Amino acid sequence: MAGAYVYDFSEGSREQAALLGGKGANLAEMTRLGLPVPPGFTIGTDACRVFLRTGAPPAELEGEIADHLARLEASIGRSLGRPDDPLLVSVRSGARFSMPGMMDTILDVGLNDASVLGLAKARGRERFAWDSYRRLVQMYGTTVLGVNPARFEDVLTRRRLRLGAADDLGLDVRELTGIVDEFRAIVREDTGEEFPQDPREQLAGAVLAVFRSWNGERARVYRRREHIPDDLGTAVTVQAMVFGNSGPDSGTGVAFTRDPGTGRAGVYGDYLPDAQGEDVVSGVRDALPLQALEGLDPAAYARLTEYLRQLESHYRDLCDVEFTIERGRLWILQTRVGKRTAEAAFRIGCALVDEGTITWSEALSRVDGGQLDQLTFPRFDAHGDAAPLAHGIPASPGAAVGAVVFEVAEATRRAAAGERVVLVRHETSPDDLPGMIAAEAVVTGRGGKTSHAAVVARGMGKVCVCGAADLDIDIEGGRCTGADGTVVEAGDVVSVDGTAGTVYVGALPLVPSAVTRYLETGARSAGVVEAVARFLDRADQVRRLQVMANADTAEDAARARRFGARGIGLCRTEHMFLGARRPLVEDLILARTDADRRHALDALLPLQREDFTDILAAMDGLPVTIRLLDPPLHEFLPDHTDSAVRLARMRAMGREPAPHDVHVHEAIERLHEANPMLGLRGVRLALTVPGLVATQVRAIGEAVVARLRAGGDPRAEIMIPLVATVEELRVVREEVERVLDEVGRAAGLPVRCPVGTMIELPRAALTAGSIAPTADFFSFGTNDLTQTTWGLSRDDAEASFLAAYLERGILAVSPFESIDRDGVGRLVRLAVDEGRRARPDLRIGVCGEHAGDPASIHFFHEVGVDYLSCSPFRLPSARLEAARAAAGTDAEADSR
Ligand code: ADP
Ligand code: MG
Numbered sequence: 001m002a003g004a005y006v007y008d009f010s011e012g013s014r015e016q017a018a019l020l021g022g023k024g025a026n027l028a029e030m031t032r033l034g035l036p037v038p039p040g041f042t043i044g045t046d047a048c049r050v051f052l053r054t055g056a057p058p059a060e061l062e063g064e065i066a067d068h069l070a071r072l073e074a075s076i077g078r079s080l081g082r083p084d085d086p087l088l089v090s091v092r093s094g095a096r097f098s099m100p101g102m103m104d105t106i107l108d109v110g111l112n113d114a115s116v117l118g119l120a121k122a123r124g125r126e127r128f129a130w131d132s133y134r135r136l137v138q139m140y141g142t143t144v145l146g147v148n149p150a151r152f153e154d155v156l157t158r159r160r161l162r163l164g165a166a167d168d169l170g171l172d173v174r175e176l177t178g179i180v181d182e183f184r185a186i187v188r189e190d191t192g193e194e195f196p197q198d199p200r201e202q203l204a205g206a207v208l209a210v211f212r213s214w215n216g217e218r219a220r221v222y223r224r225r226e227h228i229p230d231d232l233g234t235a236v237t238v239q240a241m242v243f244g245n246s247g248p249d250s251g252t253g254v255a256f257t258r259d260p261g262t263g264r265a266g267v268y269g270d271y272l273p274d275a276q277g278e279d280v281v282s283g284v285r286d287a288l289p290l291q292a293l294e295g296l297d298p299a300a301y302a303r304l305t306e307y308l309r310q311l312e313s314h315y316r317d318l319c320d321v322e323f324t325i326e327r328g329r330l331w332i333l334q335t336r337v338g339k340r341t342a343e344a345a346f347r348i349g350c351a352l353v354d355e356g357t358i359t360w361s362e363a364l365s366r367v368d369g370g371q372l373d374q375l376t377f378p379r380f381d382a383h384g385d386a387a388p389l390a391h392g393i394p395a396s397p398g399a400a401v402g403a404v405v406f407e408v409a410e411a412t413r414r415a416a417a418g419e420r421v422v423l424v425r426h427e428t429s430p431d432d433l434p435g436m437i438a439a440e441a442v443v444t445g446r447g448g449k450t451s452h453a454a455v456v457a458r459g460m461g462k463v464c465v466c467g468a469a470d471l472d473i474d475i476e477g478g479r480c481t482g483a484d485g486t487v488v489e490a491g492d493v494v495s496v497d498g499t500a501g502t503v504y505v506g507a508l509p510l511v512p513s514a515v516t517r518y519l520e521t522g523a524r525s526a527g528v529v530e531a532v533a534r535f536l537d538r539a540d541q542v543r544r545l546q547v548m549a550n551a552d553t554a555e556d557a558a559r560a561r562r563f564g565a566r567g568i569g570l571c572r573t574e575h576m577f578l579g580a581r582r583p584l585v586e587d588l589i590l591a592r593t594d595a596d597r598r599h600a601l602d603a604l605l606p607l608q609r610e611d612f613t614d615i616l617a618a619m620d621g622l623p624v625t626i627r628l629l630d631p632p633l634h635e636f637l638p639d640h641t642d643s644a645v646r647l648a649r650m651r652a653m654g655r656e657p658a659p660h661d662v663h664v665h666e667a668i669e670r671l672h673e674a675n676p677m678l679g680l681r682g683v684r685l686a687l688t689v690p691g692l693v694a695t696q697v698r699a700i701g702e703a704v705v706a707r708l709r710a711g712g713d714p715r716a717e718i719m720i721p722l723v724a725t726v727e728e729l730r731v732v733r734e735e736v737e738r739v740l741d742e743v744g745r746a747a748g749l750p751v752r753c754p755v756g757t758m759i760e761l762p763r764a765a766l767t768a769g770s771i772a773p774t775a776d777f778f779s780f781g782t783n784d785l786t787q788t789t790w791g792l793s794r795d796d797a798e799a800s801f802l803a804a805y806l807e808r809g810i811l812a813v814s815p816f817e818s819i820d821r822d823g824v825g826r827l828v829r830l831a832v833d834e835g836r837r838a839r840p841d842l843r844i845g846v847c848g849e850h851a852g853d854p855a856s857i858h859f860f861h862e863v864g865v866d867y868l869s870c871s872p873f874r875l876p877s878a879r880l881e882a883a884r885a886a887a888g889t890d891a892e893a894d895s896r
């Protein structure tokens with residue numbers, strides 16, 4: 001094709017979403033499939049990018065649009081805005097990644113004072129023509145000319161109320177012509193210009209408005225949330241209008257090839273007779289369930305279900321479809337692979353694998369760890385006797401408790417202050433997006449399963465009940481009233497059950513979800529549990545990364561094992577020195593003589609031995625990687641200020657404090673560090689506090705002996721933290737081995753534990769090649785490695801500047817949440833490579849927060865790490881993500 005920017009539907013295909021936008025690409029695809037798509041053409045995203053860069057569209061664009069329009073007119077036999085029987089078009093936005101409702105679309109372009117009469121005459125339906133004109137002036141006025149939408153709404157409401165009409169169907173031709181006049185007067189007043197009568201001027205204005213809507217506030221908010229880059233731009237599709245508002249034999253709707261809530265097969269959707277486009281989504285009128293169409297127009301319904309089947313098998317996934325019926329004739333206006341809940345994602349994946357439609361690795365590419373996490377969120381306990389405040393449509397499942405808010409600004413304000421809120425609105429529009437992001441749940445009084453609230457909430461995994469018609473919502477008054485007269489004021493707490501579609505007053509008790517019960521007990525049951533179980537079974541076969549847990553107690557170890565851990569990758573010992581045992585550590589720190597110190601350590605030994613014995617029992621047969629004491633000792637002493645104040649107060653009252661308190665205070669002062677993160681901790685403690693290593697290792701060795709004697713299979717491993725140079729590791733390792741030998745000789749049993757090191761300082765990573773021969777394994781402590789590589793302390797950064805960095809886009813994501821591939825990741829890669837080169841059998845793991853983060857897991861897979869160790873509750877999603885990494889799924893692209 002000659003042109004560089006514009007493509008006819010017949011020229012494109014679904015692979016071209018980057019150029020044509022998802023909408024344009026799929027319209028082209030459906031045109032090629034022979035579906036009844038009104039003809040049209042798409043302006044590629046590159047034209048929008050020129051506009052975004054230079055502030056003007058490319059010079060060639062006008063001519064190309066004119067050529068394509070001429071061809072469209074010729075093929076249809078009508079021309080844009082011609083006075084007798086005009087061609088009208090829609091001008092539609094559509095980016096590479098679906099941004100439902102976030103940008104603008106203008107319908108009925110081409111109507112003016114003359115062509116509205118021609119349209120009425122040609123179609124023999126006067127009301128319809130004026131309804132369309134009314135819509136054009138309203139949509140064009142707001143999106144192209146920037147008129148405040150409330151001004152138009154006010155006119156409509158005022159006229160409706162005067163006539164006592166329930167909705168806009170009650171407005172007759174006379175009213176509508178009056179409304180158009182009023183609307184045009186508003187445009188004149190607000191902009192100082194007439195509503196343009198030239199159809200080509202309308203078209204050009206609409207195209208520019210769509211370009212501009214890429215940078216509209218709501219589009220930007222949505223992109224930030226969904227991690228969609230800001231520089232992609234939108235395509236613009238120009239398409240011949242078809243008219244669902246032509247009368248009772250017409251209508252418009254949205255259909256899904258399966259239930260997007262549960263994944264169940266069947267036809268789902270909403271249908272609105274005698275309506276155009278946005279009416280379904282905006283919830284201005286309550287839609288009928290799609291099944292009702294079967295009664296209204298059986299032939300159109302049969303054709304629609306046939307097309308749905310065809311689309312699902314073509315796209316090999318759940319599709320959602322916009323359609324319009326004009327006087328009995330069915331048109332398909334949009335399709336895309338549909339957004340779905342987490343439950344539906346897992347169930348559809350299994351169903352399509354079973355049908356032989358997709359492979360397991362495709363199925364793995366379509367679910368992610370975040371969705372699995374959602375399924376483990378708690379549910380409400382049986383609601384008992386509580387009568388719901390309101391019933392609505394279960395639009396997005398889950399349980400949420402929060403304070404009711406009616407205003408978006410209020411929602412964001414309260415959420416920022418750490419409160420959980422439930423946003424209650426008549427219906428939502430894209431302007432409500434920040435409030436929806438802030439809220440735990442969204443409740444609307446109007447709108448169906450495909451209303452804006454429902455679609456957006458499902459996409460975000462938020463709980464949503466929509467169309468709660470029995471809830472009387474008074475936004476201005478800040479209150480809503482249930483069917484039984486119960487009044488809920490702003491700030492009152494409600495519980496929202498998005499699975500059942502009910503809202504309750506107060507906070508209902510929560511219980512574990514069915515998926516969590518399965519993870520805990522292994523009990524499978526039909527439906528989503530079975531689907532999750534099958535995915536995890538599959539994931540365990542596919543993944544190369546081993547998955548272990550961070551667990552410090554026997555209880556955690558047992559849970560981790562149930563959640564699929566193949567051992568403990570990080571067992572911290574510090575908790576063994578807290579609580580009732582803190583005085584023993586105090587004694588150790590205060591010891592003045594070797595005998596005192598020995599005494600203190602001897603008291604700790606049996607306690608630690610017991611702890612280790614229990615943990616090894618819980619993880620029998622699997623590795624338990626025990627990290628020697630890591631935190632600075634002053635963490636085991638009272639707070640410096642508290643202690644100083646106590647002593648000062650005693651002295652002020654003329655009393656001499658107890659000598660013990662004075663000693664403790666001296667120790668606090670002695671151990672005080674300006675920067676404890678970089679001070680006396682980790683291996684440095686092991687090398688400077690006499691007897692500390694020996695006691696810990698003895699406890700471990702004796703626990704191993706106890707487990708061996710009990711017939712168990714203990715696999716303790718010893719891990720040295722914060723090593724910077726191989727010398728530190730060498731000295732400590734010698735001591736570890738000496739103590740284990742002693743324990744073994746005394747017991748008459750061989751006690752051998754692998755000894756490895758954490759790699760959590762840049763120097764350790766950079767000298768991995770010289771450390772590796774002395775280490776049986778490496779475990780990347782990515783939290784400390786991130787702090788020390790960036791030269792910042794996590795707590796300080798999070799409390800001060802990190803939020804500002806994220807806000808200003810200096811960081812796209814916190815390096816503590818997701819591994820910084822370029823910096824920290826480079827050190828990891830280097831240490832893996834050089835460590836392995838020095839010692840090919842070196843086992844390499846990761847035990848920081850990052851081991852549970854999906855994007856980081858893909859990175860660790862890539863660089864050849866052997867195992868992950870994360871907190872027990874993140875294990876299931878880590879198993880899944882490790883498998884997705886192995887199946888070659890790109891976590892970044894997929895998260896959109
Ligand atoms: P969004 O991306 O917000 O869904 P769309 O471009 O899909 O915006 O358009 C909004 C509404 O207008 C949809 O319901 C769509 O089906 C309808 N619509 C778009 N183009 C046409 C057309 N040519 N004829 C009839 N209805 C249309
Ligand atoms: Mg659409």
Ligand code: MG
Binds near residue numbers: 721722760781783784
């Ligand atoms: Mg550390």
